[in-house]
Amino acid sequence: AQSVTQPDIHITVSEGASLELRCNYSYGATPYLFWYVQSPGQGLQLLLKYFSGDTLVQGIKGFEAEFKRSQSSFNLRKPSVHWSDAAEYFCAVGEWAAGNKLTFGGGTRVLVKP
Amino acid sequence: DARVTQTPRHKVTEMGQEVTMRCQPILGHNTVFWYRQTMMQGLELLAYFRNRAPLDDSGMPKDRFSAEMPDATLATLKIQPSEPRDSAVYFCASDDEGTYEQYFGPGTRLTVT
Numbered sequence: 001a002q003s004v005t006q007p008d009i010h011i012t013v014s015e016g017a018s019l020e021l022r023c024n025y026s027y028g029a030t031p032y033l034f035w036y037v038q039s040p041g042q043g044l045q046l047l048l049k050y051f052s053g054d055t056l057v058q059g060i061k062g063f064e065a066e067f068k069r070s071q072s073s074f075n076l077r078k079p080s081v082h083w084s085d086a087a088e089y090f091c092a093v094g095e096w097a098a099g100n101k102l103t104f105g106g107g108t109r110v111l112v113k114p
Numbered sequence: 115d116a117r118v119t120q121t122p123r124h125k126v127t128e129m130g131q132e133v134t135m136r137c138q139p140i141l142g143h144n145t146v147f148w149y150r151q152t153m154m155q156g157l158e159l160l161a162y163f164r165n166r167a168p169l170d171d172s173g174m175p176k177d178r179f180s181a182e183m184p185d186a187t188l189a190t191l192k193i194q195p196s197e198p199r200d201s202a203v204y205f206c207a208s209d210d211e212g213t214y215e216q217y218f219g220p221g222t223r224l225t226v227t
Contacts, residue, residue: 043218104157
């Protein structure tokens with residue numbers, strides 16, 4: 001069965017600093033990978049996805065993620081965070097053979113200091 | 115701007131009562147998912163449908179939960195009888211089979227006292 005691990009429960013970063021959120025997955029085949037963001041009291045919004053091809057994918061809000069098969073990782077990065085990036089971030093792996101059933105990691109809550 | 119809608123947004127009920135949550139997927143999306151989010155368990159998939167047919171409901175407690183799609187524009191999740199441990203935020207999401215991008219609704223926050 002597939003699984004997703006987000007090792008960092010909380011991360012605090014200063015506004016303007018870079019951000020990297022870690023994600024490790026376990027999946028037998030080529031994974032579909034996703035990053036979602038959840039602002040307080042809101043639903044989840046898709047930031048970016050990886051299916052195949054270029055291992056560096058660009059998303060919305062200035063985020064990017066890099067797929068590394070050898071490390072089973074799909075880390076999310078942003079070069080310079082804004083106060084509005086304070087939210088919870090979820091990595092997910094999609095089981096495409098089962099209709100894109102998603103398995104989510106536990107989430108990383110990002111706090112942004114002024 | 116197409117969105118998934120969910121009603122009600124908040125529900126407070128007493129233990130033993132029936133709860134019905136509704137979801138309107140994005141028009142044209144043929145797959146609908148129900149998730150539950152709690153502090154302890156995180157995001158869990160309860161059930162999902164494709165073209166209104168259930169694909170998998172193994173994440174759902176069968177004795178008290180039921181999910182249906184009466185038509186392509188409505189998905190429902192019912193809990194009967196409700197219990198305090200059902201308190202959570204319930205999300206509906208829909209996707210287009212071709213893109214595999216799930217769009218989430220705002221959620222229903224359920225509190226069972």
